[in-house]
Amino acid sequence: DAKTTQPPSMDCAEGRAANLPCNHSTISGNEYVYWYRQIHSQGPQYIIHGLKNNETNEMASLIITEDRKSSTLILPHATLRDTAVYYCIVRPEGGGADGLTFGKGTHLIIQP
Amino acid sequence: EPEVTQTPSHQVTQMGQEVILRCVPISNHLYFYWYRQILGQKVEFLVSFYNNEISEKSEIFDDQFSVERPDGSNFTLKIRSTKLEDSAMYFCASKPTGFRNTEAFFGQGTRLTVV
Numbered sequence: 443d444a445k446t447t448q449p450p451s452m453d454c455a456e457g458r459a460a461n462l463p464c465n466h467s468t469i470s471g472n473e474y475v476y477w478y479r480q481i482h483s484q485g486p487q488y489i490i491h492g493l494k495n496n497e498t499n500e501m502a503s504l505i506i507t508e509d510r511k512s513s514t515l516i517l518p519h520a521t522l523r524d525t526a527v528y529y530c531i532v533r534p535e536g537g538g539a540d541g542l543t544f545g546k547g548t549h550l551i552i553q554p
Numbered sequence: 555e556p557e558v559t560q561t562p563s564h565q566v567t568q569m570g571q572e573v574i575l576r577c578v579p580i581s582n583h584l585y586f587y588w589y590r591q592i593l594g595q596k597v598e599f600l601v602s603f604y605n606n607e608i609s610e611k612s613e614i615f616d617d618q619f620s621v622e623r624p625d626g627s628n629f630t631l632k633i634r635s636t637k638l639e640d641s642a643m644y645f646c647a648s649k650p651t652g653f654r655n656t657e658a659f660f661g662q663g664t665r666l667t668v669v
Contacts, residue, residue, distance in 0.1 A: 483643060485645045485661050529597075535653075538610075539610050540609075540610045542597075544597040
């Protein structure tokens with residue numbers, strides 16, 4: 443799996459958009475970008491994933507650059523409950539029972 | 555919304571004892587996983603399980619660990635002779651298919667404390 447680089451921590455004001463960057467400069471053409479988050483020692487929670495097009499769901503938006511070497515997770519209106527560690531993970535498509543490889547992620551702190 | 559459930563939420567055991575951590579995956583899921591997270595460290599993959607056998611395992615998953623799906627609903631992780639360094643959060647996860655581009659659903663974890 444391609445390596446990802448994320449800032450260790452970020453702050454964001456409540457109600458503002460939180461933009462979490464991720465670099466994955468060695469990503470291959472068949473690799474997806476996934477985002478999970480972990481709220482204070484709870485189980486990781488899936489947020490969103492994408493291949494090359496931008497994606498949006500009820501939780502977040504994922505913007506992937508045209509060269510696919512980086513991406514940004516956007517939480518449009520951050521709340522205090524969005525304080526968590528956010529993980530950007532790159533994985534190839536196709537079948538496979540291999541597990542997720544988590545890095546250290548970005549600790550996002552939403553300030554009141 | 556369906557969820558992965560884990561019991562107990564917290565287990566304290568003496569060093570050298572055997573422990574069994576239990577998980578009930580989402581009912582129509584076919585792939586099951588165990589992960590662990592030592593306090594302050596990364597979430598680490600231990601093992602995946604499909605069709606009643608281990609599919610993949612990490613180097614952490616040595617002979618003291620075993621997994622089982624005893625009755626078609628529960629998925630268990632057994633640690634045969636616990637060590638102090640086994641103290642961690644253990645997370646179970648399940649997926650409906652083996653395709654990588656499907657999300658994994660995680661349980662809330664069991665905190666194992668070895669004393």
